[in-house]
Amino acid sequence: MEHIVSVENLSKDYETGFWKKKKVRALDGLSLSVSEGQIFGFLGGNGAGKTTTIKLLMRLLYPTEGSASILGQPIDSVSMHRQIGYCPENPYFYDYLTPVELFDYFGRLFDLDASKRKAKTGELLTKVGLEERDWKKQLRKFSKGMLQRVGLAQSLINEPRIVFLDEPMSGLDPIGRREIRELIAELPSKGTAVFMSTHILSDAEALCDEVAILSRGKLAAAGKLHDLLAESNDQPRFEIVVAGADAAKLRISIPNATEIEQRSGDTLVIANRDSDIEGILRAARDAGGSLISINPIRRSLEDLFVAQTKTD
């Protein structure tokens, strides 16, 4: 499959301090690639370097080292930038414009004729769930969530082949998040791949085919979400619930179980491997207990994320 984004050994130092003498490495040797037709999740905690990476790709910042290409073209290609979309983190627009005026302006930038501009404005503002009564209101009166919707709609005006969304769900309430999630989910089928940064892991789990996890400017893990989760689940643990057992007795006879917990009359035992289950059940019976349930504990993206970002 063709890669529509390739990043090679990309690094960025910010120069800070009064004389700009002090260097802060925000991104450190990032390499990754994104395949056509997918939703790619770019994950990382606060300050991991997500926005820096996206700004480098948008040519809003210049890299200290490394290179990148989008749609097979170098990132300074003007013709490539006409075929992509970008919604910044906390989008900000000229306060005294209305959404209709803003979209007319962006439509002109992309050489759309008047009727196409009008049609596209209506289509996109409806799609992001902005009510018609707000279409002619000045943007200064908009809430954070409404501006986020305008930003998302703006990034799709040129029917981009790939859209870069920096924290697209920030500022949205739960219903808004679901609406925007549904909108993003259908973009690949309309010919628009998605590169989105987020620290909301449930959104990434619901939407993304592949992810990259960034930790302090470095790539901590990358790949298909399914594979990453399977890999971290290859040594499954089990949660065993037993009723009526004497927990003290149980504790002595099953040294292998790391955790035993009393929960409203029941005892919860964690088996660290499936070969431990047999012994735990025997011990539970000997301690006068009876089995209620055995359930595998699956690691979520959240566990994976915490494990990856904690290691360095």
Ligand SMILES: Nc1ncnc2c1ncn2[C@@H]1O[C@H](COP(=O)(O)OP(=O)(O)OP(=O)(O)O)[C@@H](O)[C@H]1O
């Ligand atoms: N203009 C700047 N000057 C100096 N340092 C900066 C600048 N912008 C970002 N940084 C630093 O670079 C690092 C990465 O920041 P970046 O904004 O890329 O992180 P992020 O992953 O987008 O975080 P968040 O989830 O909070 O948006 C941080 O340590 C940040 O303090």
Ligand SMILES: [Mg+2]
């Ligand atoms: Mg950011």
